[in-house]
C-alpha cells in the first residue's frame with residue numbers, strides 16, 4: 001500500500017494512537033532531503049532475491065574482555081593460562097593447545113550445570129530447515145514427547161579448521177574468536193526471554209557436533225515471504241520494524257549487540273509475529289550492568305567494551321559503514337541495519353549491494369548525501385530511513401536514548417520545546433510510521449495472544465515446513481547423528497551443555 005502524507009493525516013484525525021506533533025513535522029520535512037533521487041517503483045515480483053551470507057573478516061584486533069575463563073583446546077586443564085588472551089603451545093604438533101577465551105556466562109532461566117540427559121539419539125530428523133556456515137538447522141521430533149524443535153547443528157571440525165595451511169598466531173586468534181562466538185550464541189540465548197527472540201531449550205555436544213535445541217518457528221524466514229511478495233506495504237513494514245525494534249532495544253538494554261540483522265534471520269511464527277534467530281554474531285558487553293538497564297551509557301559515548309568492537313562482521317549489505325571501514329563501533333550499528341532492512345522490505349533490495357564489503361563501502365562513501373530514498377515512499381518512511389541510515393554514527397538517530405515517549409505530567413508532555421540540537425530528539429516510538437502500533441501490547445508480548453501479524457503463514461502441517469525454501473527442505477540429513485551421541489567430556493567445548501529450567505520448558509511447551 002502506498003499512500004501520501006495527506007492520506008496519512010486523514011487517518012490520524014480518525015483517532016490514531018500516536019498523533020504526530022508540530023515539532024515532529026518540522027523535523028520530518030527538514031529530513032526529507034532535497035537531493036532525494038527518484039528511484040523507479042519496484043517491479044511486481046522480485047523472485048531473483050539472492051540469499052545473503054554472514055561473513056567475518058577479522059583483520060582488526062578485538063581486545064579480550066577482562067573476565068574470561070581460559071581453557072586449553074585439548075581439554076588438558078594443566079595447560080590453562082591465567083593471562084587474558086595468551087596462547088600456549090605444548091609441542092605436540094597434532095593438537096592445538098592455544099588458550100582460548102571462553103566467556104563466563106550467567107543463565108537466568110536455566111542451569112548450565114544441571115544434568116543434561118539429552119543426546120542427538122533422542123530426536124528423529126523430520127526435514128532440513130536451513131543451512132549455515134558450520135552446519136544445518138533441522139526440524140526434529142522428540143522421540144519421547146513428540147514435540148518439535150529446530151535443532152541447529154554445528155560441526156566441531158568446521159569451527160576448529162584453520163584457514164591457512166600454516167598455523168600462525170593470527171590463525172590461533174581467529175580460532176579463539178570462532179570458539180568464543182559459538183559459546184556466545186549459546187550463553188546469550190540462554191539468558192534471554194522475549195516474545196520476539198527465539199528460545200533455547202537445550203544445548204549439548206558429542207564427538208563431532210554441537211547442538212542447539214531451539215523453539216521451532218514454523219512461519220519461515222521473512223526472506224521467504226519477501227521473495228514471494230517482492231515488496232511489502234508500509235503498514236506491514238512499520239509492524240515488523242516495531243517488533244524488531246522491541247527485540248533490539250531489549251538486547252541493547254542487556255548490553256548485547258546483535259550485528260546480523262537481515263531478512264534471513266527474521267522468522268515468522270504461526271501467528272505472523274516476528275522472531276529473531278541466529279545469535280552467532282552477537283556480542284555481549286562485559287561492562288554492562290544488565291540488572292539495571294537504566295545504567296546503559298549513551299550509545300554515542302563509547303563504553304569500554306563496545307567501543308572496542310572492530311571486527312568486520314555481519315552481512316555487508318546490512319552492515320553499518322563504520323563496521324565496513326573497520327572503525328570502532330557500538331550498539332548503534334543495529335539501528336543502521338534496521339534502516340537497511342526497512343529499505344529492503346519497501347523497495348525489494350537493501351540500499352547498497354555489491355559482490356563484497358569493499359564494493360559496498362565504496363558505494364556508501366561515494367554517496368555524500370546518504371542513500372537514495374525511493375520517491376514513492378511516504379514522507380514518514382523517508383524520514384525514518386534518513387535518520388537510521390546516517391553514514392556518520394554520531395549523527396544517526398540514537399534510538400536507545402530516544403526510545404519511549406516522555407511521561408505525561410499534569411496532562412502536559414514533558415518534552416521541551418524545540419531545542420537547537422543536531423541530535424534527533426524525537427522519541428522513536430512516537431514516530432509517525434508507528435502511529436498504528438500499540439507499544440505496550442507489543443512490548444509486553446500480549447499482542448502475540450490477542451492478534452495476528454500482517455502476514456499469517458499458511459501452515460497445514462507443522463512437519464511439512466511449508467514456509468521454508470525447498471532448496472533446504474529437500475536436503476538430505478543422513479549425517480544427522482554422525483556424532484554417535486556420545487557426550488565428549490573433556491574437549492574445548494566442555495561447558496557448552498545447557499538445559500532451560502523446568503518452568504521455562506513448561507511455559508513454552
Ligand SMILES: Nc1ncnc2c1ncn2[C@@H]1O[C@H](COP(=O)(O)OP(=O)(O)OP(=O)(O)O)[C@@H](O)[C@H]1O
Pocket residue numbers: 053054129130131132133134135137150152198214215216217218221264265267277278279280
Ligand atoms: N528456531 C528456528 N525455527 C525455524 N527455522 C530456523 C530456526 N533457526 C534457524 N532456522 C532456519 O535455519 C537457517 C539458518 O540458521 P542460522 O542463521 O541460525 O544458521 P547460521 O549457521 O548462523 O547461518 P549463517 O552462517 O548464514 O549466519 C535460518 O535462516 C532459518 O531459515
